Amino acid sequence: MRRISMMAGVVAAGVCVAGQAFAMDATQVGRRIGYKEQDLKPGLDVRVGLGGFTGELDNETGVGGLFGVNAIAQASPLLGVEVGYEGQRIPIDDARVRDGQHIWRNNGTLLGKLGPVIKNKLHPFVGLGVGLSYLDSSSGSEPIYSNDWQTELPLAAGVDYRVGSLFAGVRGTYRLVGGEELTTVPGTTDDAKGSLFNGNITVGGRF
Template sequence: MRRFSMTAGWVAAGVCIAGPAFAVDATQVGRRSGYNEATVEGGLDVRLGLGGFTGELGDETGVGPLFGINANAQPYPLIGVEAGYEGQRVPIDDGRVGDGEGVWRNNGTLLGKLGPVVNQKWRPFVGVGLGLSYLNPSDGAEGVYDNDWQTELPIAAGLDYRFGNLFAGARATYRLVGGEEIVTVPGTDEDAKGSLFNGNITVGGRF
């Protein structure tokens, strides 16, 4: 026990001595990577667009409108992050349900973005992230379409143009979808599979 206590004492002393050194090293890493807390930008944007499912899910549904709102930050010159909500109504084109029905999609996504600033105004970017959606069919589609949670892996590409503290842009996002159990393929007991493709325009501000 005494030997253990002495060893623990030496370890604690080493941590106390090494702690400031690690803190200095972390600061140096931040500076070298371009991170500067004073220049980190944040902002909000809203987006409007269209999109729909692909694959077997796309065979039974159509293209629907979407609305999104996002909070974003630019901690490094080339790296940005955003988190937000996206709502969408995907129309149903399925002979098993009546006309005018649809699926409401409510989504939350966290996305990392990579891209340079060109001429202090243009920012082309690519991004990848993780999302989760809740799918809720309209009343007339219930019994054929079920409520469902689906995971999403979004892959995005776009272009933003900045003028002052405002910006406008356009992007396309392809989402790999998992856990599809909202509807079966007609005439079978198999769940319909597919991905999701959306395109939208964006307006927002930085502060």
């Protein structure tokens, strides 16, 4: 029992020391890159862009526009987080259904972002997160296309430029997709597979 208590004490002490060291390192990094405490302010952004499916799903669908709204926060000089909604209309280009059909994608995503805010202006970053989408196929595409829930693992990279409390940026997001039963590969009963790639521009502000 004493050994366990001693080990727990050593671990706790190690965690405290490591935590203090990390905080000091983060502060030093923040000073070196011109990070300011006001960068911790939360904010909102809106984004527009284009994108679509890859792989087998790309063969029967097209490129569609998207719109998103996100809440954002910079938790430290290097780490940020955002959570939000993204809506996208993806056209269907499939000989098995009549023209003019589409898929509405309604998505919620939680994304962690890693990257420095340089001189309080330039913010390059990479991101990793989790997302869930509901795919709502137009009635004219049934029964070839179904409504479906789709899990997503987004991988993002981009850069923001800040002017005071306002910012603008560009990014690309590649989403690994799971659980898709949206449609089948033509001539087979196999589910069509693919990922999702979107590119967009962003404008927003911190308050």
